[in-house]
Amino acid sequence: MRIARKFSGLCVLAMLAALSIGVVSATTPALAGPAPAIPPARQATGAALYDFAAENAKSEALDLDNLDPAVLREIFAHRRQRVLAAMPDESAMIVYATEAPQPRRLEFQVEHSENHDFIFLTGLEGLDSLDSALLLLPTPEKNWEVLYTSGDVEMIRTMTGIEEVKPLARLEEELSAAMTDFRDMRITQIRRWPLSAALAKAWGEDEKALYLNYPRFLRLGMPEPPRLEIFAKIERFSPEMDLRDAAGILDRVRMLHDAYSLASLRRAVAITHEGVVEGLSVIRPGMTELEAMETIDFVYRYRGAYLGFPTSVRAHGTAGGRETREIPEGYISFVPRSGARRVEAGGWIHIDTGASFSHHSADVQRNMPVDGTFTEEQRRYYEIVLDVQKTVISMVRPGVTWWELHNKAVEMLRDAGGYDRSYTYGIGHFIGMEVHDEGDYVTPLQPGMAMAIEQGLALPNGVRFALEDDVLVTENGYEWLSRDIPIEVADVEAMAARTSSFEPFVTKRRD
Template sequence: MGRLLFLISSLQILWFEPRAVQLPSTRFHEPVAVSETARSQAPFPAARRSRLLARVDRGVIVIPAASTADFEAQWLRGIEFRQDDYFFYLAGLDSPDAWLVMAKNPPFESVMLFLPPRDPAEERWTGPKLGPGPEASVLSGIAEVHPTTALDSILGVLLRRTGGPVYTTLPPPAAARRFPAVLRETASGLRDITPVLDSLRLIKDADEIERLRKAIAITAEAQKAAMRAVRPGMWEYQLEAIVEFTFRYMGATRVGFPSIVGSGSNTTILHYDKNLRQMQDGDLVLVDIGAEYGQYTADVTRTFPVNGTFSPRQRALYLLVLGAQQAALDAVRPGVTMAELDRIARRYLREHSGDLCAPANCAEFFIHGLGHWLGMNVHDVGDYRTPLAPGMVLTVEPGVYLPDEGLGIRIEDDVLVTDTGYELLSAGAPRTPEEIEALMKENPRYLCCPEER
């Protein structure tokens, strides 16, 4: 409750120019408006569906959407509806309780979307929803859209026409609970389609990359807002509030994962997210954050001095970690593996540590992997043995953590693999000590501590 009260009070002292917001004037049960942007995005899920069907000889693919969130039961826990990633990847829709069905028995192929019928009485409480109709076809690029009430009968026809098998993303226990009656008897013999989908999701198309760019740009702005605002005496949760306000103000859907704002000894805890410590003069603060935009999340970490200036030791360790990161970044290109990049970063630490971590070598205090895939999930799907290829997006995040000193440093950037190397998608967040210190001298847009005015 303390964090909530602080956030409410802090919003009254933020210096931002107001912006005009145009609200839709939609009457209940009118057709849902379809923007030109939404129309232009429909071909991307269609191409993904075609690639998936090309990987299946014959059968029926059944992909369920996420279930409707129970507002009455879950609102106190902050749980909101978020679409199933596989359904969003293939349908591009945020509609709950929907089903995507694809069938193949060459030369026969069919793609169908099933949506719950609209309920005008319910929409008085929850707002307009997308139902079966032409708007759904435009948004999804799927010509055949049916109400979910027809799912059972149509699936029976498709199963007879293809002869099976049934592919799905649901494990058998969940399939037995959620599948329509006609499929329940097949739940024990289902085929898992997720490995195929995961391999497809590794290579991002233009729409996915654009969503990631926006999520990462928002996250970079939040890192800069935190750098400008931080000062000794602030609490970690106050800095978290500034980060997450910036996310939402700039259009992020939600956080991609719980924000990590750790200062002092908390910089050495890899997934610290309590954010309860008061920051002191001389501390470093590690801010590992990611905004989600359009179902895709960023993941950017910066470590910076609470008082605005690195101490000589902090700077030396920071430059060591930065050098290890740059050595790995310089090696990013098609054909390289994540394991090779990891070895390059560790070798740099071993060869350049000097006596910074004596009597040990600083490489011994790099206690996690160098990075991970990035996409709809912060640790996205995909086989890490897969060589890099154009269109893949990954993080590169070396770190050194010295618990006896209460000193940890991690630098994490989001990287797009290109035909000839890489693009640093998170370049908008300062990386070097000089860039960070210069930004921290700027006037903050946030008055974090009204008692100081």
């Protein structure tokens, strides 16, 4: 997904200068026993207990349509173990479920975004995650995993496989006792309040580290999420408390995808494939961008996915240029990405779209000549971008950095005719539970990371040739997840020539 914030097709100079600016662009009970010894360097990247080859092999065997609840519980238990292994000694983590989405500044809003950390660690969402929190505490004696819920304790225990499930009110009691009664932890207290005693012991009397899920997308001018009040109290009641953002650890665990994540991503890409093919093949002159968009979105929803971000269908006419208003900071959610503009014969279509399946989002850009056959000129520009796309994707492997990929695209676009001037965004981003996933964009790529590679060129008249693909970093290289979504000239033309499944519906509507 690329978010165009400025786009003016009226003046060539203005086009070149301000064409577009991309912005950021469990029946397995909780394992007891000593925390595994993990070298510090591995902790730093969240790679502890992560074996890409094993997860990738396991993902092939996962039947997403008939998931075994026991297998699912093991998957979430392993995620919690990975987080526990990545936590420093003498620290605890509390991840609160968050039912209210925070309005985002630079990105489109996805319904579940703010609750993704809790969903990632427990598998609970919707009503099952209301007023809940997960506490993680690694100690030499035991890895504590305690789930606090407002729901039925037995039901949540069965669903998650987490042994220690308690009413939410208990969290405040146990945390308060650990924070303030630690000087009085005699045998009676230790026997009656084992978790508080373990917390107090882990923390000691100074340098108490507590990781909390701070709002990921806070806007200072908006109402505060209720948990911030608790965080502020913790800080005031315990001067030694060092509150840290849990995302620092969770991001690095989340970005190395496990079997369930990989299977979900592959399904998201497969559903996106189907939506793109139906949506592009139904396009004909006279149809609006919104009509094409609805076809794509329908396919996603019908296949059990939702939108990773709003689908963009852009119809460029033969005269090129289209005008879009400049977007004030923080108002991206108000910007339509497909509109009432009608497709023109001889024109060019650019789409940017991605289904999200089981909270994992694809992100793909494709192009198509409205007439179904590339003109010589369209083909020339398209093949420049296609060549860059294939070259950059072929460079993906462990150890490569984002900048190396980006610089290659810029160099190739420049050498092809100065087209780097219209490439004003970046080569891509991690994909995962967010279409633009948070994570470590500095450390070189590692097996198990999933990314979107995007680049393109825009002509002075505003017509855009751009491609985006989803790629998985493997042990020795890459897997091009979206390879089958028509991208070769011949495949795009074949797609344009096919009869969309929506043909009878569209035709009927027009009679």
